[in-house]
Amino acid sequence: MYNSKKQIAIIGAGPGGLTLARILQQAGFEPLIYERESSPTEQSQGGTLDLETHTGQKALQVAGLMKKFEKVCRYEGQALRIMNKYGNLWYENDFQNNEDYSRPEIDRADLRNLLLNSLHPNSVQWGYRLIQAVPLSKNQYELQFEHGEKITVDLVIAADGAFSRIRSLVSQSSAKYSGISMIELSIKNVSNQHADILKFNGSGSMFAMGDNKTLMAQVNGDNRIRVYLGFRMGYNFLDECDITFHEPEIAKKELLKYFDDWSGDLKKYILYANGEIIPRRIYMLPVHHRWEHKPGVTLIGDAAHLMSPFAGAGANLAMLDGTELALSIINHSNLEDAIKIYEEKMFAYAGKMAAITQANLDMFFSDRADEKLEEFFHNIQQ
The missing domain is CATH 3.30.9.30 (D-Amino Acid Oxidase; Chain A, domain 2)
Structure with missing residues (x-):
């Protein structure tokens, strides 16, 4: 296992960053999360999302939080109706008559609170707006914050969303x-x-x-x-x-x-x-966005693979990223090897989902959306 005494900084207290911190803490690491919001309640966390079995729920399983999740999730929230603009129903999944429990809903605020409450006290440093991360010798980085504080870390992980301040260290792509x-x-x-x-x-x-x-x-x-x-x-x-x-x-x-x-x-x-x-x-970022590995820094969530919401993948993938990166760090003695293994794995599954998301966008927003949707459901029912 990589030296748990090294300084690990996570930029952003979203689902991905919080999941990553929780799993690392379970293994004896003490990462710190730096969040630009001044408190957990400064901004609305938005609406609701479903957590999928192999992504978001997998993350909660590894984090030891499934039982707590089951107390606050809504299985009935899986119900779905899809129709055209005239109200003609193309597809319906009525939860009352369906035994599929694979995608329960949870409000984003409840998910954030679940993850926040699982962390050690003072794991999140609120009101830390990052200005830039400056490379130093020995693969370290100096984090420079808006209020003037400077912090040196051994690993900086960008979980800071669509307009990440860290992404430019590894990639020329922008949202x-x-x-x-x-x-x-x-x-x-x-x-x-x-x-x-x-x-x-x-x-x-x-x-x-x-x-x-x-x-x-x-x-x-x-x-x-x-x-x-x-x-x-x-x-x-x-x-x-x-x-x-x-x-x-x-x-x-x-x-x-x-x-x-x-x-x-x-x-x-x-x-x-x-x-x-x-x-x-x-x-969005380019479909199949990737970068050449650079020591001491990596990306998760929207910072790594921002995509439109038309496959419901954003938070689920962010939590999966946090899980895969944490497990890789825990299971490898060499930090750079751990990050490379995570990145290659993430590039594969995130690229696949980004392609699906783009295909959905093109289907939903078209002059022939009705015909395309009818053909889509006809094909999946075969």
């Missing part, structure tokens, strides 16, 4: 606009105020598509449905579309114009929204 823009809405207190849309949606997720647009909806554990409107548009769309995002009631009327000929039930997801409206561009 590029995917061609998709999304707008997030919320229907809060949904079971009491809008039981009709909850019945239409089902207990899990609903996905509709047509005309190079998508409408995705997910039931969250806090009695809300999060809604994500997707558009295949140019980079400037969100700036030039004249949607008044800071005035939700006006913005809803403007958004409905983009879905004028969609089913009345689907338009209710916009009509019923009762919270802030959040626009965002979707970014």
Whole structure:
């Protein structure tokens, strides 16, 4: 095993970085996580996600957290309905009549708390915004933070997301606009105020598509449905579309114009929204992104293989990365060998999933989405 007294720094307290730290701590290592947020509650952690058997759930098994996960996950959240813009149902997986327990849902905030609470006290240094990492001799790095502190480490692991400050040390690739823009809405207190849309949606997720647009909806554990409107548009769309995002009631009327000929039930997801409206561009790294190994540094999660959300792989792969890297460090006496073994393994599975994700994007956002979707489900049922 690699010397557990060496200084290991993890940049970013997302699912990947927290998983990595948890597994290393179980083996006697004391990594420190440096997170730019000032506290665990500074920012919303977003909606809900499913953890897959061979990725996210595997990570929790290795981390010894499955029993705690099972207490907070929602198996009924696996339910899925997929339809076209007219509300014609193409696919339905009703959890009540399905014995597949492989992809239970968990709110992102609950997952983060589960991982955070499993770590030793003071494992996360909050309010540490990294400016840069400077290579030193002996394969060490000096981490320079916004408030002026400088820290020397033997290994720096980038778990700092799409716009990683570490990625440029190993790769010339940067996050590029995917061609998709999304707008997030919320229907809060949904079971009491809008039981009709909850019945239409089902207990899990609903996905509709047509005309190079998508409408995705997910039931969250806090009695809300999060809604994500997707558009295949140019980079400037969100700036030039004249949607008044800071005035939700006006913005809803403007958004409905983009879905004028969609089913009345689907338009209710916009009509019923009762919270802030959040626009965002979707970014990605090149499919099969990889780099030549450099001593003392590596990447996990979105820093390594940022992809669009159209296969639900982001958090699952980040947790798998954290697991594979931790196990490689634990099981090899030479640190550089351990990192190389992790990187090659990760390049293979992440590249495969990035290709699937891109294929899904191209299928969902197309002029013939209905036909492509029908053909897709016909093929998988053969």
